[in-house]
Amino acid sequence: MPTPPDPPIELLTPSEMGRADALTIAGGVPGYALMLKAGQNVADAALDLLRETGGDKIAIFCGPGNNGGDGYVAARFLREAGLQVAVGALGDPRFLRGDAKQAFQDWPGETRAVEEIDLGVADLVIDALFGAGFSRPLEGRALQTVERINAAGNPVLAVDVPSGVDGATGAMGSACVRAKKTVTFFRQKPGHALLPGRAACGDVLLTQIGIESAVLTDIAPKTFLNLPSLWREHLPRLQIEGHKYARGHLLVASGPMTRTGAARLAARAGLRAGAGLVTLVSPTEALAVNAAHLTAIMLRAADSADDWRDLLADRRFSVCVFGPAFGTGRKTVEIAEVLLAAAEEDRPLALVLDADALTAFAPDWEVLAQRIKASAARVVLTPHEGEFSRLFSKKAETAPPVSPSERAPSHESLAQPADFTSKLDRARAAAEAVGAVIVLKGADTVVASPDGRASIAANAPPTLATAGSGDVLAGLIGGLLAQNMPSFEAAACAVWLHGEAGNLFGPGLIAEDLPDLLPKVLAGLARS
Ligand SMILES: NC(=O)C1=CN([C@@H]2O[C@H](COP(=O)(O)OP(=O)(O)OC[C@H]3O[C@@H](n4cnc5c(N)ncnc54)[C@H](O)[C@@H]3O)[C@@H](O)[C@H]2O)[C@@H](O)CC1
Numbered sequence: 001m002p003t004p005p006d007p008p009i010e011l012l013t014p015s016e017m018g019r020a021d022a023l024t025i026a027g028g029v030p031g032y033a034l035m036l037k038a039g040q041n042v043a044d045a046a047l048d049l050l051r052e053t054g055g056d057k058i059a060i061f062c063g064p065g066n067n068g069g070d071g072y073v074a075a076r077f078l079r080e081a082g083l084q085v086a087v088g089a090l091g092d093p094r095f096l097r098g099d100a101k102q103a104f105q106d107w108p109g110e111t112r113a114v115e116e117i118d119l120g121v122a123d124l125v126i127d128a129l130f131g132a133g134f135s136r137p138l139e140g141r142a143l144q145t146v147e148r149i150n151a152a153g154n155p156v157l158a159v160d161v162p163s164g165v166d167g168a169t170g171a172m173g174s175a176c177v178r179a180k181k182t183v184t185f186f187r188q189k190p191g192h193a194l195l196p197g198r199a200a201c202g203d204v205l206l207t208q209i210g211i212e213s214a215v216l217t218d219i220a221p222k223t224f225l226n227l228p229s230l231w232r233e234h235l236p237r238l239q240i241e242g243h244k245y246a247r248g249h250l251l252v253a254s255g256p257m258t259r260t261g262a263a264r265l266a267a268r269a270g271l272r273a274g275a276g277l278v279t280l281v282s283p284t285e286a287l288a289v290n291a292a293h294l295t296a297i298m299l300r301a302a303d304s305a306d307d308w309r310d311l312l313a314d315r316r317f318s319v320c321v322f323g324p325a326f327g328t329g330r331k332t333v334e335i336a337e338v339l340l341a342a343a344e345e346d347r348p349l350a351l352v353l354d355a356d357a358l359t360a361f362a363p364d365w366e367v368l369a370q371r372i373k374a375s376a377a378r379v380v381l382t383p384h385e386g387e388f389s390r391l392f393s394k395k396a397e398t399a400p401p402v403s404p405s406e407r408a409p410s411h412e413s414l415a416q417p418a419d420f421t422s423k424l425d426r427a428r429a430a431a432e433a434v435g436a437v438i439v440l441k442g443a444d445t446v447v448a449s450p451d452g453r454a455s456i457a458a459n460a461p462p463t464l465a466t467a468g469s470g471d472v473l474a475g476l477i478g479g480l481l482a483q484n485m486p487s488f489e490a491a492a493c494a495v496w497l498h499g500e501a502g503n504l505f506g507p508g509l510i511a512e513d514l515p516d517l518l519p520k521v522l523a524g525l526a527r528s
Pocket residue numbers: 017018020021034035038063064065066067068069070129130131132133134135136137138139142159160161185209
């Protein structure tokens with residue numbers, strides 16, 4: 001069976017969405033026509049949900065802006081469809097303006113205060129309190145209403161975004177509605193893909209309301225869902241007349257005797273991703289351990305920065321994954337500097353700096369940035385939140401924004417980074433400041449390019465949070481870079497492949513399983 005095509009991948013911030021709206025209205029479509037279609041789509045989604053759960057009583061909570069307007073329109077359609085609809089307004093609806101005012105006036109039923117809505121009898125709740133215009137943490141009546149909806153536990157359909165979630169960042173302040181489903185319009189927002197917003201949305205249903213895709217030419221969005229249509233056209237293609245050197249020669253640096261596994265995981269992933277040749281570069285003391293575990297992967301010895309300089313004199317080595325379990329001492333910085341210096345105009349070299357290679361520079365990210373900017377190498381950095389915090393903890397004029405809570409990462413801050421600077425913004429700022437592609441890992445991995453583009457992945461299962469999983473990802477990126485895939489696309493593609501491999505395996509996954517799932521994932525990709 002053919003795989004369905006990707007949904008639209010552009011993610012629009014609320015202000016970009018406002019422009020899409022304004023451009024459409026300027027083109028002759030009345031704003032109220034957009035709202036009518038949005039409300040109709042909400043009503044349709046509500047009817048679908050009720051078919052699943054049963055019942056005919058709907059409580060609709062309408063806020064003071066156009067999100068509330070969508071709620072009044074949906075209320076009218078649902079009442080016309082024969083359902084029992086109770087509408088609660090937050091704020092006096094007589095103060096509504098514009099299209100929302102019109103929608104309220106066209107609602108023929110009664111409107112009560114939110115506190116008067118009996119949730120005990122509702123089969124479905126529609127949350128039309130705040131959408132794209134949500135601008136500050138909930139408090140007072142708004143907060144109480146959201147808490148009451150969550151405590152009641154009815155299935156909730158959210159309009160545009162669950163109230164309390166910031167559509168631009170996925171952050172929530174004091175609280176947010178927990179929805180079963182979220183109906184949104186024209187294009188998704190970053191807040192639908194970034195945590196914790198994504199988790200609050202439930203299933204996201206993207207619907208169309210009469211805004212033409214042509215408005216995107218004007219808006220030029222730079223944030224995308226990480227789906228194959230983002231990078232498919234850059235996927236390496238095997239040539240019949242090709243030889244293995246055409247698919248690149250990937251080096252992976254091994255740690256000392258007791259820490260060699262990470263590099264072997266990365267090396268195997270690189271080979272599975274399609275690198276023509278892979279060589280593990282091992283300290284002499286660990287050669288025997290590595291040799292005992294390797295077959296298709298070759299092995300070379302290097303102990304010092306000078307050894308690495310000699311090794312890199314062979315210009316066929318085109319990519320290096322450096323850092324996993326390597327150690328964080330001075331030698332790590334020296335070798336990273338040798339790698340960065342080895343690239344020249346006529347000697348292309350791509351580097352994936354991961355794990356200890358990042359920590360070794362911390363907190364002097366500016367030193368790393370200088371070396372990268374002076375280098376001809378293509379560079380991808382793959383920090384998880386803890387590594388990112390360590391590397392960028394030092395304040396500087398041009399420092400990427402890192403929140404105080406991240407400077408001393410705790411278990412909580414790793415699980416849920418501070419919300420006042422979004423993961424998207426931090427990855428973007430870091431990519432620009434360092435001049436490298438940044439892969440900020442997690443359940444909503446962001447890949448950011450120095451040119452401003454960014455992708456957000458939503459396909460990673462929680463089983464990927466397992467020892468060695470990041471090493472596999474670094475190897476996948478290396479394998480794709482070896483085949484000359486552009487850096488941003490290679491990193492995004494690797495993140496997606498990694499997620500899909502995790503999904504394919506299911507429970508009980510360990511990192512060793514991931515590389516060997518690649519053939520199946522790649523075959524599925526070729527069919528889609
Ligand atoms: N293309 C578009 O932009 C369309 C937008 N539509 C709807 O319009 C919505 C956006 O409408 P608005 O821009 O009016 O914004 P909202 O309706 O999301 O909210 C704005 C109102 O909420 C208040 N507010 C924001 N945060 C608050 C908080 N924490 N506590 C208390 N009050 C708060 C603001 O002061 C303002 O009165 C979208 O989410 C969508 O549902 C649709 O009608 C169709 C087309």
